[in-house]
Amino acid sequence: MADLNIRDCFSLLIEDHRAVEELYERYSESDDLESKKQYLRVFIRDLSIHSGIEEAYVYPLMDKNLKHGGSLHQFSLDQHQHLKEDLKYLDTTELTEDNVTDFNQRLFGLIADLKHHTDHEEKDVFPAMRDALSMEQRADLLSQLEKAKSMVPTHPHPHTPNVSLTGLNIITTIQGYIDRSLDLYKGVDKK
Ligand SMILES: [Fe+2]
Ligand SMILES: [Fe+2]
Helix, strand or coil: CCCCCCCCCCHHHHHHHHHHHHHHHHHCCCCCHHHHHHHHHHHHHHHHHHHHHHHHHCCCCCCHCCHHHHHHHHHHHHHHHHHHHHHHHHHHCCCCCCCCHHHHHHHHHHHHHHHHHHHHHHHHHHHHHHCCCCCHHHHHHHHHHHHHHCCCCCCCCCCCCCCCCCCCCHHHHHHHHHHHHHHHHCCCCCC
């Protein structure tokens, strides 16, 4: 069994999970609307980036390396799709005093689904992939993930077909470029 204490590509993905959970905590604990909006923007950005790098580089590796990898790949994409559809509403609706209760409920529901998804990844999927991949494959994957973080989309795009190709496809690359250009134009806050 692979050593789970070594920092590798899967540690990076698990750190992403903790980071978005923390952003949600900060959103929940904050009472003023402007702070909530700021945490929400970063939450949406970081979750979109995390989903993008998994879809481009992690999930395609399931196909050849895991038992029933093809169906697990599709199952994981379906869960991402569901999350993106919910996230899209939060990304395109202005948070106001009038809708904050509805907003919080929707976000709470999304967090429950996200937790279910990340638990599955951390308890079942990542340990199985750690065992199945060689050290060299894991090192390659880590550098691909780190590089792709600055390229994948920063917003959810549920209407873009999920194609099971390895690497960044042309649509994802263009969407990433457009998202990042608009973020820059609008001055979306850094963490
Ligand atoms: Fe995922
Ligand atoms: Fe994940």
